[in-house]
Amino acid sequence: MFAQFTRVARWCLVLLLCVPVLAGLVGVAFPALGYFPAIGANTLSLDVFKTLFSLKDIWQMVWLSLFTGVGSTLLAIAGAFLLLASFYQSNWLNKIQGLLSPFLVFPHAGAAIALLFVFSPSGVFARIAAVGTNAAIPGAGDAFFPNDPWGLSVLLALSLKELPFIILMALSVMSQPLVKSKLSGYIKVGTALGYSPVATFFKLVMPVVFAQIKLPILAVLVFATSNVEIPLILGGNNPSTLAVAIMHWFNHIDLSMRLLASSAAVLQVAVSGGALLLLLGAERVVIYVGRKRLAKGNRRFFDSFVHGAAHGTVALYIALIGAVIYSVLMYSIAKQWAYPDLFPEGTTLLHWRTAVETLATPLSNSLLLGILVSTSAIALVLFTLESEHLKPVGKNAERAFSVSLFLPLLVPGVAFLYGLVWFQQLVLQDAVWFHTYIAHMVYVVPYVFLSMAVAYRKFDIRYAMVAQSLGKTPWQVFYHVKLPSLFSAIMVAWALGLAISFSQYLPTLLASGGTIATITTEAVASVSGSSTRLTAVFVIIQAIMPLVGFLMAWYLPAALVKPSDKVRSLKKKSRAVLHGA
Amino acid sequence: MQVFFFSCIVVLSVFVVAKPAVGKTNDEAAGEKTPLVRFHAWGGSAQVNGYLQWVAEQVKIRFNIELQHVKLADTSDAVSRVLAEKAAGNHKNGSVDLIWINGENFAAMKKHDLLSASWVDELDNFSLTNPDENPAVTKDFGEPTLGMEAPWGKASMVFYYRSAHFYTLGLMAPKTIEELLRFSQKSPGRFTYPVPNDYLGISFIKYAALALNKDNRGLFYQPANDKSLNAVLPSLWAYLDALHPTMWQQGKHMLRQASQLQRLVGTGELSMAFSFTASEIPSAVTRFDLPEDVRTYSMQDGSLANVHFVGLTYNSKNKAAAKTVVNFLLSPQAQAKKQAVEVWGDDTVLDLESLSASDQALFVEDNIHPSALDKSQPTILLAEPHSSWTDALREAWYERYGARY
Numbered sequence: 001m002f003a004q005f006t007r008v009a010r011w012c013l014v015l016l017l018c019v020p021v022l023a024g025l026v027g028v029a030f031p032a033l034g035y036f037p038a039i040g041a042n043t044l045s046l047d048v049f050k051t052l053f054s055l056k057d058i059w060q061m062v063w064l065s066l067f068t069g070v071g072s073t074l075l076a077i078a079g080a081f082l083l084l085a086s087f088y089q090s091n092w093l094n095k096i097q098g099l100l101s102p103f104l105v106f107p108h109a110g111a112a113i114a115l116l117f118v119f120s121p122s123g124v125f126a127r128i129a130a131v132g133t134n135a136a137i138p139g140a141g142d143a144f145f146p147n148d149p150w151g152l153s154v155l156l157a158l159s160l161k162e163l164p165f166i167i168l169m170a171l172s173v174m175s176q177p178l179v180k181s182k183l184s185g186y187i188k189v190g191t192a193l194g195y196s197p198v199a200t201f202f203k204l205v206m207p208v209v210f211a212q213i214k215l216p217i218l219a220v221l222v223f224a225t226s227n228v229e230i231p232l233i234l235g236g237n238n239p240s241t242l243a244v245a246i247m248h249w250f251n252h253i254d255l256s257m258r259l260l261a262s263s264a265a266v267l268q269v270a271v272s273g274g275a276l277l278l279l280l281g282a283e284r285v286v287i288y289v290g291r292k293r294l295a296k297g298n299r300r301f302f303d304s305f306v307h308g309a310a311h312g313t314v315a316l317y318i319a320l321i322g323a324v325i326y327s328v329l330m331y332s333i334a335k336q337w338a339y340p341d342l343f344p345e346g347t348t349l350l351h352w353r354t355a356v357e358t359l360a361t362p363l364s365n366s367l368l369l370g371i372l373v374s375t376s377a378i379a380l381v382l383f384t385l386e387s388e389h390l391k392p393v394g395k396n397a398e399r400a401f402s403v404s405l406f407l408p409l410l411v412p413g414v415a416f417l418y419g420l421v422w423f424q425q426l427v428l429q430d431a432v433w434f435h436t437y438i439a440h441m442v443y444v445v446p447y448v449f450l451s452m453a454v455a456y457r458k459f460d461i462r463y464a465m466v467a468q469s470l471g472k473t474p475w476q477v478f479y480h481v482k483l484p485s486l487f488s489a490i491m492v493a494w495a496l497g498l499a500i501s502f503s504q505y506l507p508t509l510l511a512s513g514g515t516i517a518t519i520t521t522e523a524v525a526s527v528s529g530s531s532t533r534l535t536a537v538f539v540i541i542q543a544i545m546p547l548v549g550f551l552m553a554w555y556l557p558a559a560l561v562k563p564s565d566k567v568r569s570l571k572k573k574s575r576a577v578l579h580g581a
Numbered sequence: 582m583q584v585f586f587f588s589c590i591v592v593l594s595v596f597v598v599a600k601p602a603v604g605k606t607n608d609e610a611a612g613e614k615t616p617l618v619r620f621h622a623w624g625g626s627a628q629v630n631g632y633l634q635w636v637a638e639q640v641k642i643r644f645n646i647e648l649q650h651v652k653l654a655d656t657s658d659a660v661s662r663v664l665a666e667k668a669a670g671n672h673k674n675g676s677v678d679l680i681w682i683n684g685e686n687f688a689a690m691k692k693h694d695l696l697s698a699s700w701v702d703e704l705d706n707f708s709l710t711n712p713d714e715n716p717a718v719t720k721d722f723g724e725p726t727l728g729m730e731a732p733w734g735k736a737s738m739v740f741y742y743r744s745a746h747f748y749t750l751g752l753m754a755p756k757t758i759e760e761l762l763r764f765s766q767k768s769p770g771r772f773t774y775p776v777p778n779d780y781l782g783i784s785f786i787k788y789a790a791l792a793l794n795k796d797n798r799g800l801f802y803q804p805a806n807d808k809s810l811n812a813v814l815p816s817l818w819a820y821l822d823a824l825h826p827t828m829w830q831q832g833k834h835m836l837r838q839a840s841q842l843q844r845l846v847g848t849g850e851l852s853m854a855f856s857f858t859a860s861e862i863p864s865a866v867t868r869f870d871l872p873e874d875v876r877t878y879s880m881q882d883g884s885l886a887n888v889h890f891v892g893l894t895y896n897s898k899n900k901a902a903a904k905t906v907v908n909f910l911l912s913p914q915a916q917a918k919k920q921a922v923e924v925w926g927d928d929t930v931l932d933l934e935s936l937s938a939s940d941q942a943l944f945v946e947d948n949i950h951p952s953a954l955d956k957s958q959p960t961i962l963l964a965e966p967h968s969s970w971t972d973a974l975r976e977a978w979y980e981r982y983g984a985r986y
């Protein structure tokens with residue numbers, strides 16, 4: 001009975017992830033081929049693609065998308081493995097995890113705005129540089145940050161945001177019992193043969209870890225090539241990246257531009273696919289070169305460079321986080337704050353009041369959606385994982401399942417979301433909450449699954465066996481044994497789902513037609529406004545909301561299980577699970 | 582014990598989740614009693630948002646209408662939305678009731694029949710705009726409105742600058758389009774304008790075209806064609822070719838949204854900019870978004886002026902309530918509140934002469950802010966060119982300077 005039920009849940013999960021994405025793709029494929037009856041386009045042809053490729057800047061846009069996407073991912077991978085190589089055997093690793101965790105849940109739009117505060121010619125760093133000089137007017141915006149035509153500021157911002165994610169993925173793999181014992185064996189061998197820790201890491205540990213986190217890294221890559229918020233805020237526009245152009249064309253006042261937008265969305269799928277091939281190709285080259293070096297017997301691997309770069313990266317993050325917190329907090333309460341002063345003239349709560357007055361509805365919408373989405377995602381994911389245990393499927397089915405799990409992350413959002421809206425208009429046009437819920441689930445479920453899957457694999461199966469041998473049914477085992485012992489992991493996955501639901505901009509806006517205002521849609525709308533101070537308030541609120549979820553996840557299980565002494569250890573434990581995200 | 586707590590949490594979360602959903606259906610069932618009107622309007626300004634919140638409170642008290650301000654980052658999002666609904670055959674149950682538009686958003690909605698027609702004359706307060714004497718309220722960028730949208734406010738282009746910067750630079754604020762170029766050449770990087778997709782961006786280009794073609798001005802009030810374009814473009818290109826390399830970021834990157842202009846003047850990265858709402862400048866100063874040394878003025882060679890409107894979609898399900906809301910927006914109380922500088926400062930579309938003395942008194946303001954426009958100075962108003970010029974100028978601009986998204 002219960003086993004049957006979990007199998008149904010598994011199918012629901014696959015359908016939930018695949019149907020919206022595929023429907024969305026169909027919804028852009030037809031207009032891309034010139035079929036869009038609403039504006040009187042009824043014939044199928046390739047003319048739209050011809051128009052697209054005849055655009056002067058189109059290849060430059062494709063190049064920018066590829067360059068910023070692949071470049072930032074490579075930089076983030078390099079940075080992440082440098083950090084791991086340098087710190088994987090030290091106590092610092094925990095501190096670095098703690099330092100980087102907030103970056104994971106900080107929405108992209110908020111991160112881009114925060115970087116703008118810090119790096120712009122009137123930002124904190126420029127102000128510090130101007131101390132002691134007579135400069136009364138900030139630089140005239142000819143530095144490379146922001147909005148440079150080469151896409152370097154976008155690349156930098158994307159990699160700053162991706163690096164923590166990759167590190168946390170790698171750590172979650174390295175902390176799995178099976179992998180952990182294998183790796184510690186490798187490390188012992190490496191050490192015994194006289195390899196430096198850094199060389200041991202690159203020659204023995206990294207190949208194992210990288211293979212395990214390849215799929216999430218590819219998802220990061222697709223995201224980076226098709227992200228809208230960061231290039232919109234930090235990128236140049238002569239031309240912009242392809243994804244920004246797509247959004248622009250979809251929203252263009254001349255409605256026939258939607259045909260062009262749809263064909264560009266198809267091109268975006270190809271560009272992201274091309275980026276995947278590039279990265280996989282780069283992986284081949286690294287493997288080939290790595291194999292040659294492996295047998296050479298060098299006991300060191302640029303050790304001092306690796307340590308230097310790793311420490312530099314940590315220092316950069318500390319400086320950035322400090323500067324971001326300072327400038328965002330100060331701007332949110334500042335009265336007049338002229339360049340190059342380091343402190344505002346006075347403080348006021350005016351901007352907080354303005355924001356709070358308008359926030360009641362968006363806040364309750366965000367919470368309602370987030371709790372609804374995250375709770376049901378957890379339930380679905382738990383039953384799906386349970387069905388894996390109760391009735392393992394074949395290898396091919398397993399592979400198909402993991403691809404469908406990553407489907408929403410491997411297909412660029414700008415490509416399928418617009419098509420999805422068209423599709424949703426055909427069925428149940430009034431059910432905006434339902435549509436928004438589905439659009440959120442598509443993004444929340446994969447992450448919740450990844451987070452929970454790690455915890456499930458760590459669960460000691462012998463407890464379940466003992467319970468079963470005492471005559472308990474699968475449901476009883478699930479409910480009385482597994483759920484309580486996985487409680488803290490469930491809470492963390494729940495908080496993660498909440499955070500991801502909170503941060504959705506494009507899916508919320510498109511699926512609800514703007515009728516469901518959330519904190520994030522309000523924040524992005526406020527950035528289009530003119531008030532730096534109000535924007536700062538929104539950035540803070542955006543950062544705090546997911547953190548509240550995580551604080552609950554860290555302290556609630558501990559408080560419920562054993563009030564006092566276990567808080568610390570449980571907090572650590574659940575943090576480690578968070579890194580499965 | 583844990584199991585018990587866990588079950589409690591599950592049960593509680595089910596309640597939390599289920600309860601509002603139940604409440605929602607109740608709302609919809611009670612739809613007959615309090616009609617919901619969704620007003621899609623740009624949400625990037627705290628003043629506008631605050632004013633619309635006041636309107637929502639007023640129509641709730643006066644007419645028991647629920648007004649929801651759907652805050653848009655870009656008005657064309659809502660236009661696309663209505664189009665998508667039309668495409669899907671949703672002709673009665675649209676998600677957009679009222680929409681704040683003018684210019685080409687209106688032209689696009691008119692072209693695709695996305696608006697209700699001839700409803701504006703039904704409004705009692707529309708006569709207060711004196712439409713017979715005042716054709717600006719029935720023509721939107723030269724395009725007849727056919728009663729599809731009601732006038733809401735009026736704006737003209739003003740420039741503002743950081744007097745402290747100009748003092749440091751030893752320069753005077755430019756008063757004509759030619760002086761603007763000389764200023765930008767003397768002090769590069771301190772001025773820019775948004776891309777022509779943006780409302781203020783195309784407005785700047787129109788202003789430049791009008792100001793640089795004083796002898797050909799008549800051409801702008803007829804539909805644009807190749808001949809008229811060839812007559813006016815050379816002087817515009819010569820001007821912009823000279824201006825761009827001297828602008829912010831050497832003109833390589835231009836702002837996507839006008840509101841960013843104010844932000845950059847606020848941080849000091851720009852020394853001057855322009856706006857269509859003179860009153861937003863003093864009000865930004867009082868909110869600390871602009872420094873106290875900001876001063877506002879109109880260019881001596883003319884100031885582009887236009888009216889903005891509220892449209893009613895063809896597939897709104899609460900048309901009667903929506904019309905009540907628009908009628909309220911046109912009432913002297915609502916218009917006076919909107920014109921007050923501390924609220925929004927958007928000029929009224931009502932003809933003050935045709936109001937009663939007590940209603941006229943609502944519009945009188947005493948305290949003039951030092952950063953505000955000096956309205957005692959005469960201003961030459963330049964009417965908006967025919968709406969075909971918007972596309973023609975924009976396309977020519979993109980053709981020459983590249984598509985900037």
